[in-house]
Amino acid sequence: MKIEEVKVIVTCPGRNYVLVKIVTDKGIYGVGEATLNGRELAVAKVLQEYVGPYLIGKDPNNIEDIWQELFRGTYWRGGPVLMTALSGVDMALWDIKGKIANLPVYSLLGGKTRNKVRAYLHCSGESFEETLKKCEKAIKNGCTALRVTTGTPGYPDAEASAEDMKRLMKSEKITKLWEPAPYMQMLPKLLKYLRQELGEEIDLIIDVHSRLNPIQACRLAKDIEKYKPFFIEDPIRPEFKDGLRLLRSHTTVPIAVGEHYFTKWNCLSLISEHLIDFLRIDVSHAGGITESKKIAAIAEAYSIDMAFHGPLDMSPIGHAANVHLDMSIPNFGIQEWVFHDPKVHEVFRGGPEYYNGYLTVPDEPGLGVDIDEKAAKKYKYKRSYLPTLRREDGSVWEW
Numbered sequence: 001m002k003i004e005e006v007k008v009i010v011t012c013p014g015r016n017y018v019l020v021k022i023v024t025d026k027g028i029y030g031v032g033e034a035t036l037n038g039r040e041l042a043v044a045k046v047l048q049e050y051v052g053p054y055l056i057g058k059d060p061n062n063i064e065d066i067w068q069e070l071f072r073g074t075y076w077r078g079g080p081v082l083m084t085a086l087s088g089v090d091m092a093l094w095d096i097k098g099k100i101a102n103l104p105v106y107s108l109l110g111g112k113t114r115n116k117v118r119a120y121l122h123c124s125g126e127s128f129e130e131t132l133k134k135c136e137k138a139i140k141n142g143c144t145a146l147r148v149t150t151g152t153p154g155y156p157d158a159e160a161s162a163e164d165m166k167r168l169m170k171s172e173k174i175t176k177l178w179e180p181a182p183y184m185q186m187l188p189k190l191l192k193y194l195r196q197e198l199g200e201e202i203d204l205i206i207d208v209h210s211r212l213n214p215i216q217a218c219r220l221a222k223d224i225e226k227y228k229p230f231f232i233e234d235p236i237r238p239e240f241k242d243g244l245r246l247l248r249s250h251t252t253v254p255i256a257v258g259e260h261y262f263t264k265w266n267c268l269s270l271i272s273e274h275l276i277d278f279l280r281i282d283v284s285h286a287g288g289i290t291e292s293k294k295i296a297a298i299a300e301a302y303s304i305d306m307a308f309h310g311p312l313d314m315s316p317i318g319h320a321a322n323v324h325l326d327m328s329i330p331n332f333g334i335q336e337w338v339f340h341d342p343k344v345h346e347v348f349r350g351g352p353e354y355y356n357g358y359l360t361v362p363d364e365p366g367l368g369v370d371i372d373e374k375a376a377k378k379y380k381y382k383r384s385y386l387p388t389l390r391r392e393d394g395s396v397w398e399w
């Protein structure tokens, strides 16, 4: 079998997605996710100009060899653009292998270790009451783990709201004000309020989005420890891995990090020094299914569970890859899940299904998700930036 064509599909059904479709000479094809939020066309160009033409004529069965060649063959390796391109190709090759074997990808990865995958949902409101309402809705929908945030009083919610998203999708630049101190005061109050209203049983998750420095993260973790969060995510910037050691020494709040990391080498010290409890790599950035499976195995040796990144800027293809991995690894922790805009479901058929707090994937060969190319064409790419945060004094902060 030979790779005959590598198509790059860029579509925007509400959000921009970059998709890889690898077509073989036997008519079997596979699809992969190569979306890099905010820099989408950089990846599309790498795929169109370099990776795609290079793959023509290769045997799609040799996933590991293709991975090694694409990773090591660039000499200057790694980084978000090249790793996202490689991840998309890798996913598409697993999809092809599943179709050849007539088995779902989770089966190729070793088979089911569970029947369904526990999911958490986002609940973010401008006020405590609004956040509570969203939590109650998610709980009614069977969910038992919630990622909660609220705008800090006097400050806009740092998360991009639906209104912000509309502006961002028109290429507008959005700058919001943010300060660590009021955020650090607000968060323990939010958790106290939600614990009072929702009780002890629900798991609550906090995503700090790398906005604190190590000592601020320590103080926040100590302040929220009594509310027993399921984990605190990205408490500090990804560059400051050492800061996690300090955080560890001050708190028993479980720590989740990883959506900014690529490859096993990048994750190695997080794991081997046990700086975290949940590893949240993004399958479409870290190196695809091949690399994610290896990283999960390294984490397994340290009793660290996987909580793969599952944001809105990932299409159902990336989410499907997440769930296939979750279904097959022994050290699954929890899966982030989002409900896409209905337009997304015009472009993608299949993909993971949410029911009563859990996710499953269809028992179909491959990833079990496909692209309707005609529908994809309808939704043209729209340049869109990520929001910027600035402090009161005007300086740039982490969004």
Ligand code: GCO
Binding pocket: 037, 207, 209, 259, 309, 310, 311, 312, 313, 336
């Ligand atoms: C998450 C993430 C996302 C990111 C987004 C950036 O935990 O889901 O933090 O919301 O902000 O993926 O592109």
Ligand code: MG
Binding pocket: 207, 209, 233, 234, 259
């Ligand atoms: Mg996050």
